[in-house]
Amino acid sequence: MPPAPDGTTTGTRGCHRGVLARLLFTRRESPASAPASASRRAWLRVLSLFTLVALLTLSGIAILTMVRRQTGTEGFLVGFALAVFPVPVLVTVFRWLDRVEPEPWRNLAFAFAWGACAATLVAIVANGFATQWLSTNIASVSPADAETWSSTVVAPVVEESAKAAAILLLFVFRRRHVDGITDGIVIAGLTATGFAFTENVLYLGNAVGRDLSLGSLSLHSLAGLADSLTAGTFFVRVIMSPFAHPLFTVLTGLAFGIAATRYPHHRALRLALPVLGLTTAILLHSIWNSASSLGSFGFLAVYGLFMVPVFAAVSCLAVWSRRQELLSLRTYLPPYAAAGWLTPTDPLTLSSLKTRALARTIARRTHGPAAARAVSEYAAVATSLAFLRRRAHRTGPTPDFHTRERTLLHHLWQTKPLAHPALTHAHHTRHTPPPE
Numbered sequence: 001m002p003p004a005p006d007g008t009t010t011g012t013r014g015c016h017r018g019v020l021a022r023l024l025f026t027r028r029e030s031p032a033s034a035p036a037s038a039s040r041r042a043w044l045r046v047l048s049l050f051t052l053v054a055l056l057t058l059s060g061i062a063i064l065t066m067v068r069r070q071t072g073t074e075g076f077l078v079g080f081a082l083a084v085f086p087v088p089v090l091v092t093v094f095r096w097l098d099r100v101e102p103e104p105w106r107n108l109a110f111a112f113a114w115g116a117c118a119a120t121l122v123a124i125v126a127n128g129f130a131t132q133w134l135s136t137n138i139a140s141v142s143p144a145d146a147e148t149w150s151s152t153v154v155a156p157v158v159e160e161s162a163k164a165a166a167i168l169l170l171f172v173f174r175r176r177h178v179d180g181i182t183d184g185i186v187i188a189g190l191t192a193t194g195f196a197f198t199e200n201v202l203y204l205g206n207a208v209g210r211d212l213s214l215g216s217l218s219l220h221s222l223a224g225l226a227d228s229l230t231a232g233t234f235f236v237r238v239i240m241s242p243f244a245h246p247l248f249t250v251l252t253g254l255a256f257g258i259a260a261t262r263y264p265h266h267r268a269l270r271l272a273l274p275v276l277g278l279t280t281a282i283l284l285h286s287i288w289n290s291a292s293s294l295g296s297f298g299f300l301a302v303y304g305l306f307m308v309p310v311f312a313a314v315s316c317l318a319v320w321s322r323r324q325e326l327l328s329l330r331t332y333l334p335p336y337a338a339a340g341w342l343t344p345t346d347p348l349t350l351s352s353l354k355t356r357a358l359a360r361t362i363a364r365r366t367h368g369p370a371a372a373r374a375v376s377e378y379a380a381v382a383t384s385l386a387f388l389r390r391r392a393h394r395t396g397p398t399p400d401f402h403t404r405e406r407t408l409l410h411h412l413w414q415t416k417p418l419a420h421p422a423l424t425h426a427h428h429t430r431h432t433p434p435p436e
Contacts, residue, residue, distance in 0.1 A: 071205025079205030115194030188253025363422035
């Protein structure tokens with residue numbers, strides 16, 4: 001039955017009028033300024049996208065050139081190959097965390113590219129300048145002291161600020177896609193994964209170059225590999241601490257995620273949260289960098305007393321946030337089910353990723369791949385609808401709330417006929433007790 005213009009189906013308009021009235025928020029929308037013409041907005045989007053791609057491409061070319069110059073061609077190629085190892089694991093973890101309402105791939109690609117190209121370029125240039133300035137302009141600072149100060153004070157500030165810029169840009173220009181803690185963690189984690197990848201290429205490439213120059217490593221045999229600087233660097237950066245940079249930046253993303261959906265009437269607090277998150281990230285980064293100068297025992301102490309507990313706490317928080325996102329579907333979707341847009345069992349069914357997966361399997365087995373895609377699309381649209389309503393409940397509706405709600409509802413209705421049988425079957429399979 002097609003939806004009517006007022007948001008109900010033709011046959012249920014009268015009986016659901018009261019329910020639909022409760023779907024509206026009493027808070028008035030602020031008057032919007034006259035929109036620019038569609039063609040002008042399209043040109044602005046194209047120009048912005050072109051500018052962004054050009055800047056990231058130039059940053060990528062510059063950083064690759066600088067790294068290859070420092071490491072040499074052989075060091076660069078080997079370092080690149082070794083630095084790739086943790087990237088698929090980290091990307092998979094963050095994509096798994098983002099399964100409830102996946103971020104648009106453009107946002108994720110931008111975050112990774114920003115970390116790998118723009119942020120690392122800023123960090124290398126700024127850290128090198130700071131080290132040179134300290135050793136040149138402060139007489140009491142030796143070159144070794146300048147390196148230490150740059151590593152423990154300057155680098156954490158520069159690197160975390162450069163990575164946080166990606167989160168800030170998405171927070172400002174893609175605000176509708178930042179729906180809470182999980183989104184902040186995912187965006188921050190992928191930005192830092194890109195940054196760590198390029199940094200690992202540099203460190204591993206330098207280690208390979210040094211081993212080759214000293215004759216302690218041969219690219220044609222494995223002789224001397226176990227005792228090489230390359231093996232030690234790989235063990236510390238790829239095996240022991242692949243999560244280090246993501247962990248630092250996730251603290252910033254966590255704060256942005258909270259600020260996006262909390263404390264609508266406390267502007268100062270919402271502005272202070274990202275600053276607090278960035279400060280915490282810088283502090284933990286500084287502690288980690290300081291560990292390298294404390295010897296093996298000091299390094300292991302910092303690793304065990306700081307890194308592992310913080311990593312465990314952030315991991316538990318991320319999993320809890322993901323679980324809360326699923327539970328929010330049971331809270332914010334029932335009014336739409338009462339109005340006839342969803343079936344009464346949909347809020348419970350869609351709040352379980354296992355039930356969603358079972359529904360896709362059933363749809364693919366009975367009606368083919370198109371039905372499975374319809375189930376995925378239906379679940380994604382319903383989740384976006386629940387998150388839209390959740391944000392409006394927490395911070396008040398945005399001026400385009402009703403337009404977006406209406407668009408999502410019509411999209412939901414179009415996919416419902418193909419998705420509904422499989423979802424209903426999956427619900428009864430998982431929630432109906434077996435006969436005794």
